[in-house]
Amino acid sequence: MCEFCKSTLIRHDLDLENLGKMAELLDDASPLQLGAEGIYKGSRFALIGRIQLRYAQGLWNEWYLLFDNQKSAWLSEASGNYVLTFLAVVAEPLPAFDAIKIGQPIVLLGESFEVTNLESATCISGEGELPFKVGAGYAAPVVDLANAKNFASIDYSDTVPMVFIGEQVALGDLRMTGLRKREDMAGKAQLKTFNCPSCAAPLTIRAKGTESVACGSCGSVIDVANDNYKILSRYNTQLAHTPLLLLGTHGHLHGADYDVVGYLRRQTKVDGVVYPWSEYLLYSEQEGFHWLTEYQGHWNFSKTTNRTPKKRFTGKLNVDYLGTTYEHFQTAKASVTYVLGEFYWRIKVGESATVEDYVSPPFILSAEKTANETVWSIGEYVVPDEIEAAFKPPQPLPARVGVAANQPSPWVVSPYWKAFGAFVLAALIIHIGFLVTAQQRRVHHQYLVLDQASHTHSITSEPFVVSGTGNLVINNQTNLSNNWVYLDMQLVDRDTGRQYQFGREISYYSGWDSDGSWSEGNAHDEVVLSAVPPGTYVLEIEAEIPAGTGEIFDHLEVIRDQPVWANFFLALFALSIFPLIAWWRRTSFEAQRWSESDYAPEDSDDDSED
Amino acid sequence: MFFKTYLVSGLLALGLFSYAQYQGWSMWGVDESKPQPGSTRSAYHK
Numbered sequence: 001m002c003e004f005c006k007s008t009l010i011r012h013d014l015d016l017e018n019l020g021k022m023a024e025l026l027d028d029a030s031p032l033q034l035g036a037e038g039i040y041k042g043s044r045f046a047l048i049g050r051i052q053l054r055y056a057q058g059l060w061n062e063w064y065l066l067f068d069n070q071k072s073a074w075l076s077e078a079s080g081n082y083v084l085t086f087l088a089v090v091a092e093p094l095p096a097f098d099a100i101k102i103g104q105p106i107v108l109l110g111e112s113f114e115v116t117n118l119e120s121a122t123c124i125s126g127e128g129e130l131p132f133k134v135g136a137g138y139a140a141p142v143v144d145l146a147n148a149k150n151f152a153s154i155d156y157s158d159t160v161p162m163v164f165i166g167e168q169v170a171l172g173d174l175r176m177t178g179l180r181k182r183e184d185m186a187g188k189a190q191l192k193t194f195n196c197p198s199c200a201a202p203l204t205i206r207a208k209g210t211e212s213v214a215c216g217s218c219g220s221v222i223d224v225a226n227d228n229y230k231i232l233s234r235y236n237t238q239l240a241h242t243p244l245l246l247l248g249t250h251g252h253l254h255g256a257d258y259d260v261v262g263y264l265r266r267q268t269k270v271d272g273v274v275y276p277w278s279e280y281l282l283y284s285e286q287e288g289f290h291w292l293t294e295y296q297g298h299w300n301f302s303k304t305t306n307r308t309p310k311k312r313f314t315g316k317l318n319v320d321y322l323g324t325t326y327e328h329f330q331t332a333k334a335s336v337t338y339v340l341g342e343f344y345w346r347i348k349v350g351e352s353a354t355v356e357d358y359v360s361p362p363f364i365l366s367a368e369k370t371a372n373e374t375v376w377s378i379g380e381y382v383v384p385d386e387i388e389a390a391f392k393p394p395q396p397l398p399a400r401v402g403v404a405a406n407q408p409s410p411w412v413v414s415p416y417w418k419a420f421g422a423f424v425l426a427a428l429i430i431h432i433g434f435l436v437t438a439q440q441r442r443v444h445h446q447y448l449v450l451d452q453a454s455h456t457h458s459i460t461s462e463p464f465v466v467s468g469t470g471n472l473v474i475n476n477q478t479n480l481s482n483n484w485v486y487l488d489m490q491l492v493d494r495d496t497g498r499q500y501q502f503g504r505e506i507s508y509y510s511g512w513d514s515d516g517s518w519s520e521g522n523a524h525d526e527v528v529l530s531a532v533p534p535g536t537y538v539l540e541i542e543a544e545i546p547a548g549t550g551e552i553f554d555h556l557e558v559i560r561d562q563p564v565w566a567n568f569f570l571a572l573f574a575l576s577i578f579p580l581i582a583w584w585r586r587t588s589f590e591a592q593r594w595s596e597s598d599y600a601p602e603d604s605d606d607d608s609e610d
Numbered sequence: 611m612f613f614k615t616y617l618v619s620g621l622l623a624l625g626l627f628s629y630a631q632y633q634g635w636s637m638w639g640v641d642e643s644k645p646q647p648g649s650t651r652s653a654y655h656k
Contacts, residue, residue, distance in 0.1 A: 415613055423620045427627060434631040471634025528636035564636045571627035578616035 038176035049128035055121040058211040080288010085166030097156040113145035117373035146308035168306040207283035214339035233348045251391035258282035262341035268332035298404035302379030326358035330598040364406035403592040411586035416579035439561035448554040450543040461539040470561030472532040477555040480508040480523040488542040493535045
């Protein structure tokens with residue numbers, strides 16, 4: 001292809017045949033150019049040719065690559081996304097183009113792919129060296145396919161369909177040299193202004209590759225692929241919305257510079273309730289087009305991906321994407337209600353798509369399905385502060401309402417449970433230490449006979465010596481049966497005179513009735529006196545027993561320093577309070593998240609929380 | 611912040627637990643006051 005006169009020349013050994021002139025390439029935002037070189041999987045290549053294709057929504061480039069080993073490949077470039085593919089000879093029979101449906105599985109080289117795009121495109125121009133003739137252009141029915149790892153396309157423009165298989169690549173990973181200079185691109189990317197063909201309002205094109213511009217004054221959507229400025233559609237300007245981020249605003253987000261070039265409003269309707277949200281189209285010379293979406297004060301930064309996540313049916317429809325499982329959140333039909341600014345496709349108000357959202361906070365995978373294509377995009381939750389810092393909107397951004405589908409939970413519970421486990425282990429070791437080292441020594445025991453006289457004449461025990469630290473446990477084992485006794489006890493330190501007074505009521509009743517046997521109370525009683533200092537003590541006991549009762553026998557036992565299990569369980573309870581609070585807050589957060597999904601419980605309300 | 615508070619509180623709880631075990635404290639122990647006998651006994655006993 002002669003770049004000066006645009007003639008197509010075909011080489012026959014040493015002879016060149018002139019096939020005539022072809023259309024000019026349309027200027028676009030591509031940083032690539034003929035002669036640029038790069039490295040793919042260790043092999044050096046150069047860009048030696050390009051074809052430009054137009055489809056209903058815009059343009060894309062196919063760059064022809066030649067490796068040092070004379071192997072060739074294609075680098076597909078669309079809206080800042082790149083896919084590198086190699087011609088493949090497949091044994092599998094290929095279906096006819098017209099018989100293919102979106103989402104249809106097709107096996108190529110033993111690998112299963114899913115149809116993601118059906119395009120009746122037209123090759124409109126070319127440059128450089130190409131393995132075929134472009135001439136005045138030709139129809140190019142193309143099928144795009146993808147799976148979780150690879151990308152494929154089937155080109156039906158020739159009699160025999162050609163299959164190309166490869167993968168999505170990042171321009172940075174190809175280590176390319178000889179790209180268009182930033183200054184050249186910047187020079188070509190100067191603002192282009194024109195007047196709206198409908199209302200004459202001044203309009204601006206900021207991004208290279210813009211296909212349509214929406215006029216905010218009259219609601220016309222204008223085709224700007226060429227200078228004819230044909231009106232594509234109109235929308236109702238009475239439904240005008242004011243973008244939170246002004247068109248033309250420049251900002252630095254996630255390591256790249258972006259301009260806000262387009263704004264649109266979309267909405268879904270579920271059970272009669274309309275859920276609107278805003279989408280801002282960002283353009284970066286380095287990164288191409290990205291999106292910022294805003295719903296109820298929550299923001300996502302997203303871009304399209306050519307990988308198709310792998311679906312998993314595990315009770316719920318989930319997908320795997322780059323090693324991460326995303327849970328299905330909702331499926332809804334979304335339609336465009338308002339557009340403003342420029343877009344890289346021919347946008348129309350009212351165009352709709354079925355949107356499937358899958359979440360793995362802070363990420364969200366979205367599939368937008370139309371009759372012709374399935375477009376996957378991957379988004380990441382961005383806090384409003386970051387948006388404000390990047391784009392400095394004229395008004396403060398609205399406060400967040402509720403919980404977004406992919407909003408990261410501030411309550412990560414696992415550290416709490418790990419800490420709880422460590423605390424429990426420490427408490428157990430401490431408790432075992434006390435169990436092993438505690439005295440648990442019986443310092444006194446005595447058999448008592450309690451009768452009516454015990455009430456007026458108290459019983460005084462033999463003196464007993466208490467040493468060390470800890471509690472003092474006083475056990476009374478009686479022979480009560482259908483009877484009670486009240487013991488008024490006093491522990492007296494003989495050296496200091498300090499007294500510990502306490503009363504214990506012991507009762508035990510049993511019998512039979514229509515329900516069988518029953519019992520109530522206990523003939524045994526244990527009382528713990530905390531932190532009793534060492535010394536020599538006596539117990540003074542006054543007993544009150546029912547009138548008419550004879551003698552009651554009581555075995556009195558005093559034990560020094562008996563470990564208390566209740567303290568251990570009390571400590572466990574105290575240690576679990578914080579993890580339980582964190583778990584409860586996280587559960588509440590997740591319940592709020594899923595209350596707006598397809599899996600919301602019937603009685604879920606719209607409680608909100610910032 | 612909440613997690614750091616938990617770590618500090620947990621260490622304090624362990625310290626309190628150790629001290630309680632050392633002293634032999636019991637939630638179900640008795641204080642040194644003496645309940646008045648007979649106040650509920652008539653209703654309690656069959």
